[in-house]
Amino acid sequence: MLLRLAPLLFGLWAALCNPTFAQKSAERFWIAGRYDGDRVVVYFDVVQFQGTMSTNARKIAPPVVQAFFDPVELPASYVSQFQKRPDAEHFAIGDRYDLLLGNGIIRTIKLTTLLGCETDEAIGNDSYIGALATVQDKDALLLTKGYFAVRRHEEAQSHTAKLPKTGAQSAKYAVLLDEPIPFDAEAKIVDLLNSRMKSETTDAERKTLRNDSPALKVQSFQLADGSLRYYARAKWASVKDSTGMSDYMLAAWLTPLPTLRILAVEKRTSPYGGIIDGVPDLLNVVGLGDGKTGVIVNIRGGDSIELRLAYYQDGANVQEMPVIQSIGTGE
Numbered sequence: 319m320l321l322r323l324a325p326l327l328f329g330l331w332a333a334l335c336n337p338t339f340a341q342k343s344a345e346r347f348w349i350a351g352r353y354d355g356d357r358v359v360v361y362f363d364v365v366q367f368q369g370t371m372s373t374n375a376r377k378i379a380p381p382v383v384q385a386f387f388d389p390v391e392l393p394a395s396y397v398s399q400f401q402k403r404p405d406a407e408h409f410a411i412g413d414r415y416d417l418l419l420g421n422g423i424i425r426t427i428k429l430t431t432l433l434g435c436e437t438d439e440a441i442g443n444d445s446y447i448g449a450l451a452t453v454q455d456k457d458a459l460l461l462t463k464g465y466f467a468v469r470r471h472e473e474a475q476s477h478t479a480k481l482p483k484t485g486a487q488s489a490k491y492a493v494l495l496d497e498p499i500p501f502d503a504e505a506k507i508v509d510l511l512n513s514r515m516k517s518e519t520t521d522a523e524r525k526t527l528r529n530d531s532p533a534l535k536v537q538s539f540q541l542a543d544g545s546l547r548y549y550a551r552a553k554w555a556s557v558k559d560s561t562g563m564s565d566y567m568l569a570a571w572l573t574p575l576p577t578l579r580i581l582a583v584e585k586r587t588s589p590y591g592g593i594i595d596g597v598p599d600l601l602n603v604v605g606l607g608d609g610k611t612g613v614i615v616n617i618r619g620g621d622s623i624e625l626r627l628a629y630y631q632d633g634a635n636v637q638e639m640p641v642i643q644s645i646g647t648g649e
Contacts, residue, residue, distance in 0.1 A: 346407070347606060347642050348448075349614060349627045350417060350427075350466045351383040356456045358417060358427060359386050360468050361435065361448035361645055362407040365400045371436045371445070378431075383464045385616055385625045385645065389433040389448070397432045397447050409449060417453060418467040418604045418612075422491035425458045426471065427451035437647045446645065463494060463602040465614045467627060492542045492605035492612070499538050499548065506578050507536055511552045511570060514583060519566065527554040527566055539603040541611045541630065547581075548572040549600045563589045567596040573632065582635040588618040598636045601625075612642065622648030 350360040359381050375390035394410065401408050409429060417425045431450040437443040451468075453459060499507075512530050532552040539547055549571055556564035569584035584597050599616040606612045611630040616623070624646030628639035 345469060345607070347418075347612065347627060348468045349625055349643050349645060350451075350468045351381055351386045351625075352459055352462070352464045352466075353381045353383075353450055354379075356453050356459060357430070357450050358453065358459075358466065358468075359389060359433065359448065359450055360415075361386070361433075361446035362409055363400065363403075363447055364444035365434075365447050366439055367434065367436050367445050368439065371396075371434055375434065378433075385623055387435045387437070387647070389435045389450075392432050392434045392447070394432055397434070400447055411449075414471040415451065416469050416471050417451075417458070418469065418606070419458065419462055420466070420491075420602055420604045421493040422605060423458075426454045427468070428454065438649070441649065443647045465601040465625070467602075467604045467606065467612055467614070469606075490542075490544045491540065492603050493540050494600065494603040495538045495540065497538070499536050503548075503574065503578060504534070504536055507548065507550050507570075507572060508532070508534060508552075510572070510578070510580055511550060511568065514570065514580065515552070515554060515566060515568060518568075523566070526556050526558050526564065528557050529554075537600055539600075542605045542609050546574055547632075548574065551584075551597050551599075553596065565596070569597040571632075571635070581632050582638070584635050589620050603630070613639070617646075619648065622646060 348360050348362055350358040353359045371390070371392070374392055374396040378389065378391050380388050400406065411429050411432060413429045415427050415429070417427045419425065429449040429451045433448050433450060435446045437445050439445060508531070511532065516524065532554045534550065534552050536548055536550040539549065541547060549569065551569040552567065554566040558564060567586040570580045571582045572578060572580050586596050587598065588596050600613060601616055602614045604612045604614070606629070612627055613630045615626050615628070615636055617626060617636065624644055626636065626644045627642040628636065629642065631639050
């Protein structure tokens with residue numbers, strides 16, 4: 319329920335504090351995931367099917383990416399029953415939307431199949447309605463991250479830009495970069511994370527960890543203004559527990575300028591898995607217009623999973639960044 323209300327509450331707050339934002343609040347964004355070679359799946363709205371979906375559903379193959387669960391095809395007559403709310407997105411087969419791949423690349427998509435995804439609503443989860451959409455440029459999804467943002471189609475937007483070569487990027491586009499970071503920068507990040515770990519653990523806790531050399535994964539990305547940022551995840555293995563449940567994990571958002579420093583820290587969200595599952599996983603970075611940068615993250619809990627599209631903000635962790643859309647389920 320809180321996940322469902324988060325975008326609405328943020329919109330109300332922003333409208334009161336910023337009239338300009340209120341004027342532009344009609345623009346909406348959603349998370350999309352790669353479904354197969356040239357199609358994506360997108361959920362536009364949360365719903366409560368209340369047990370009525372199964373008789374209207376036709377089973378289809380699951381998406382190639384995770385966290386979109388198991389969508390089924392639904393008839394338009396059934397989906398329309400859930401599009402009567404004032405804030406509902408009135409999507410239909412044949413409608414066009416813009417797919418934001420990152421690096422300033424925008425491709426037109428056309429909705430081809432209406433979908434629904436039913437979760438365990440009895441324990442408070444939301445279900446979803448959405449669509450499969452075909453990308454008009456059939457090669458657009460090659461070498462992409464698999465997770466994207468979608469917005470309503472803008473006719474004036476140019477879609478003629480060519481896909482960049484691997485590792486290529488513009489100085490003024492939000493993008494999740496593929497190239498490794500410099501060795502000296504990585505070494506400094508390890509030092510910063512070690513210092514943070516030591517400041518947040520007791521002597522007894524540190525004695526259970528193997529050493530001061532954590533497993534490390536660092537991703538570099540650009541904001542919409544071209545500024546460079548890092549997202550680093552670290553895991554210190556436990557000497558007492560081979561399951562990983564006692565490992566110490568944290569992640570940090572960092573800036574290299576004027577000196578390399580931590581901007582915000584992510585704490586462990588899940589007792590299971592390795593360095594990717596234990597803290598939020600950064601899946602893609604996209605430009606959302608007006609100088610705003612969106613981050614798509616996967617957040618795992620002990621019994622939950624969530625995809626989240628949020629406005630990136632320096633100094634904020636994922637829980638503090640304004641939520642645009644959230645797709646998730648828990649037990």
